[in-house]
Amino acid sequence: MEGTQVLLVSAIIVTAFSAGLMSLELTTDPVELWSASNSRARQEKDFHDKHFGPFFRTNQLILTAPGRKGHIYDSLLFGSQNFSGLVSKDLVIELLQLQKRIQNIKFWSKDLNRTASLEDVCFAPLNPNNPAQFDCAVNSLPQYFQNSLDNINAKVNMTELGVTKEVDWRDHLIYCLNSPLSFKDITDLGMSCMADYGAPVFPFLAVGGYKGDDYTNAEAFILTFSLNNYPRTNIKFNVALQWEKEYLKIVQAYQRDPTANFTFAYMAEKSWYR
Known part of the structure; x- marks a missing residue:
């Protein structure tokens, strides 16, 4: 008892x-x-x-590829350059493919009563009122090639001081990492370094894990999607949260993919709230 x-x-x-x-x-x-x-x-x-207006929302991946062997590239214009195992053509292309998958996110929004996409919530500094996908601020290394596979694959024979050699994506990348504000590189490729949304991508926004200005020896790619932020009472705040939820689904599925070559960390702005 x-x-x-x-x-x-x-x-x-x-x-x-x-x-x-x-x-x-x-x-x-x-x-x-x-x-x-x-x-x-x-x-x-x-x-x-x-x-x-509120400061924009950041959704970011930091990708590495440990264990891959680097190489030394003998550039016609820039001399001997170290390239890490990460900064290789196949991984640049894989990064571009992942970026495009995220950029192409579409979902049904109850708040908008229609299908929504990145363009509905992205930070588009040069066309904020009616942005297309290419107006959205996405910072990454493929932006030095305007997110174009043709530009990454481009190559041409060039003669400098009586020496003729092939120049390719590596020459363009070396130039752009050191001159991100340029609208035309100094190679015979003649490609722009500016992102497709019209702004420069500074090297610290595209790569990490390098010393000094040895950018091509970087150990990490940085991929950042910037979204507009909204007052909590604005219906587009919910749309931004929903986009980030879809973004996390793709990233987490990619992380589980045994064929993926990247090891990475990621964050979404919504992780702070839910």
Whole structure:
């Protein structure tokens, strides 16, 4: 009997102390977690969001290919250059294919009552009002080739100081990594270095794991999709969350694919919220 009474009293005490859980509200928004509502940082952020809109949303992959052997490329224009096992033509093409799969995401949006895509929520700095897919800010190494397989495969014989050699994607890439603002490289390929959305891709946005300016010896590719951010009351906020959910499905499926050559880490902006 005494044991029963102890259990009953314990249950009452536990229930009483647990009653507060009914009104528990979890905070998952990092803005709420990291800054007080009356802090100067919050006030400045609120001012920025009110007058310029919230800062864009970042969805990013960092891809590596450990164990692959690099090579030395004897460039007609740039001399001997180290290329890591990662910076190889087949992996650049595989990166482009993964990028295009993500860019081509489509899904039904209840909020828009139609099929939605990247263009509905992407950050498009040069055409924000009615962007096409190529207007969306996607930063990656294939952007030095305007995301064109033909440009990656392009090659031409070139003569410099009486020496004739073939120049290819490697010569273009060396030039663009060092001159990302150029609209035309100095090879006879004559290709642009600018991204297809009209802006430059600086090397620190495309590759990582290099020393100094030895970009072609990088150990990581960086692939970043920038989306517009919206007030929580805007229906497009839900559309952005849904796009990121579809993005995570593709990335996680690719990660499980035994034929994939990349090892990678990834993040989505929605990971901070849900």
